[in-house]
Amino acid sequence: MKRIAILTAGGDTPALNATIYGAVERANALKIEVVGIIRGFYGVLSTHVPHLVLNPLLSTIPELDPCLGGTILGASRAYVDPADKESVDLVASRLQRLGVDGLICIGGDGTLNGMQPLSERFPCVLAPKTIDNDLGLNYLDEPNEWTRVETETPGKFRYEKKQGHPDLNLDEMINYVTPGYATAVYVAAGGIERIRTTAEGHRRIAIVEVMGRDSGFIALGSAYGQPDIVLMPEFPIEFERLTQRVRELYDLQKHVVIVIGEGVRDADGQPLGAKKKTFDPAGNVLFSGAAEHLKDMLDESMGNEFFTARQRHETAASAIFTRKLGHTQRGGRPISFDRFYGSQLGGKAIELLAEGRNNCVATLQWSSEHGFQLDSIEANILRDKWQLIHARQVHPAFYDAKRFQLSKLGKQYLLPIFTDAIGMDDIENIRAELFNSGKLSTRYQSVNIGIQKRLRYLEPRAPLGGQ
Numbered sequence: 001m002k003r004i005a006i007l008t009a010g011g012d013t014p015a016l017n018a019t020i021y022g023a024v025e026r027a028n029a030l031k032i033e034v035v036g037i038i039r040g041f042y043g044v045l046s047t048h049v050p051h052l053v054l055n056p057l058l059s060t061i062p063e064l065d066p067c068l069g070g071t072i073l074g075a076s077r078a079y080v081d082p083a084d085k086e087s088v089d090l091v092a093s094r095l096q097r098l099g100v101d102g103l104i105c106i107g108g109d110g111t112l113n114g115m116q117p118l119s120e121r122f123p124c125v126l127a128p129k130t131i132d133n134d135l136g137l138n139y140l141d142e143p144n145e146w147t148r149v150e151t152e153t154p155g156k157f158r159y160e161k162k163q164g165h166p167d168l169n170l171d172e173m174i175n176y177v178t179p180g181y182a183t184a185v186y187v188a189a190g191g192i193e194r195i196r197t198t199a200e201g202h203r204r205i206a207i208v209e210v211m212g213r214d215s216g217f218i219a220l221g222s223a224y225g226q227p228d229i230v231l232m233p234e235f236p237i238e239f240e241r242l243t244q245r246v247r248e249l250y251d252l253q254k255h256v257v258i259v260i261g262e263g264v265r266d267a268d269g270q271p272l273g274a275k276k277k278t279f280d281p282a283g284n285v286l287f288s289g290a291a292e293h294l295k296d297m298l299d300e301s302m303g304n305e306f307f308t309a310r311q312r313h314e315t316a317a318s319a320i321f322t323r324k325l326g327h328t329q330r331g332g333r334p335i336s337f338d339r340f341y342g343s344q345l346g347g348k349a350i351e352l353l354a355e356g357r358n359n360c361v362a363t364l365q366w367s368s369e370h371g372f373q374l375d376s377i378e379a380n381i382l383r384d385k386w387q388l389i390h391a392r393q394v395h396p397a398f399y400d401a402k403r404f405q406l407s408k409l410g411k412q413y414l415l416p417i418f419t420d421a422i423g424m425d426d427i428e429n430i431r432a433e434l435f436n437s438g439k440l441s442t443r444y445q446s447v448n449i450g451i452q453k454r455l456r457y458l459e460p461r462a463p464l465g466g467q
């Protein structure tokens with residue numbers, strides 16, 4: 001193997017550059033040239049295929065900094081339609097024209113679906129990423145628990161999961177955690193702590209919305225910020241019990257902090273935040289307002305009287321506020337855990353390709369005996385009987401629905417990831433960099449400028465064609 005290509009697809013995470021870096025450094029050692037494809041699958045779907053060599057003469061380009069969030073390659077959600085054989089053939093022939101012997105996709109479950117048709121024509125390996133931590137399995141036979149139900153639209157199906165295993169053995173989880181998750185939780189937990197003191201001071205109810213389209217792992221991890229109530233997409237809200245708990249807590253401590261995963265559902269299984277429903281070509285629902293919706297429901301059920309009777313606020317609307325932590329969870333410098341394991345998994349992906357593997361995933365396993373270890377699985381292990389990969393969900397054994405809090409096992413799950421997730425250099429970086437006076441007199445220098453100068457194209461680009 002002399003030359004391989006690498007791309008980053010789907011939503012970005014703070015650990016992408018670390019993963020690319022780990023791959024390139026391992027490739028340097030194995031004397032493999034690495035070509036970065038710009039903007040995920042968009043790069044190979046477009047005729048001119050913008051790309052750059054990440055290690056000319058086997059030395060890593062200076063723009064590739066594992067401490068920098070985002071991705072120097074750019075990401076997109078451009079869709080590889082597996083049914084469109086012509087496009088898939090074209091993509092494979094473009095990769096061949098680039099002279100590469102294999103492709104590493106850094107991505108999540110969606111990326112793995114996009115990679116599948118390519119892997120039938122070309123060796124492909126996935127290096128995992130996603131802040132949602134939903135790429136993996138709680139246990140090996142989990143994909144067989146999915147059933148599908150035909151919807152009113154002919155040919156369209158709804159997928160439902162029958163919960164098989166009431167218990168969970170942490171040692172058996174496949175891909176325990178994905179790079180990007182730890183930093184997202186670091187931001188979420190810190191945000192919750194900050195919102196807490198202002199809610200406390202003003203006697204208010206704060207509803208903090210965290211990311212996680214189908215999986216509540218970020219909400220789970222946000223327990224480090226000590227929210228009073230945690231709500232996740234996997235566990236439909238029982239609204240009466242929730243209102244009751246909010247009232248109790250408000251009477252006890254004169255404020256309440258609720259964390260809500262953006263994909264949270266009501267008792268009928270309908271997503272609370274999908275009021276403005278939009279779909280991207282891969283079928284991802286973009287959630288716009290779970291926290292706002294919950295606020296409306298609490299405004300109505302608690303009513304102004306609840307607050308005026310306690311002489312705190314004139315209206316429920318002013319007593320209850322919402323905050324979306326949004327893209328702050330996805331951006332910025334990765335913390336030590338993500339940098340370390342992101343780069344390890346990037347290196348592992350290179351090794352898998354070099355060993356001649358195809359359609360497989362580099363994974364991070366954990367066991368109580370050995371801690372974290374690198375491993376790999378065939379991509380098919382993640383697929384259900386209809387060949388679909390579903391987002392890993394937070395297992396019911398991680399959540400105590402009665403208390404709206406994590407269970408004992410949920411806490412145990414988090415400990416190996418977070419106990420030493422922050423390094424001394426992370427602390428030092430805040431001290432030295434945040435208020436670096438030089439920043440006041442220099443403009444932000446985007447890495448995109450340096451990358452643009454290194455770009456090459458298979459076909460001439462369009463006249464104004466920046467990527």
Ligand SMILES: Nc1ncnc2c1ncn2[C@@H]1O[C@H](COP(=O)(O)OP(=O)(O)O)[C@@H](O)[C@H]1O
Nearest residue numbers: 010077078079080107108109110111113114282
């Ligand atoms: N079922 C699918 N078939 C083909 N491509 C897909 C499929 N699902 C997602 N993709 C593509 O994979 C990429 C990443 O998917 P996305 O769901 O956005 O992120 P992630 O990989 O993090 O789950 C996007 O370019 C998307 O269009």
Ligand SMILES: O=P(O)(O)OC[C@H]1O[C@](O)(COP(=O)(O)O)[C@@H](O)[C@@H]1O
Nearest residue numbers: 010011108130131132211212213330
């Ligand atoms: O900003 P965008 O691209 O609309 O995406 C938002 C979504 O991306 C996520 O960060 C996850 O993205 P991936 O599935 O690509 O990892 C979700 O948590 C969030 O719903």
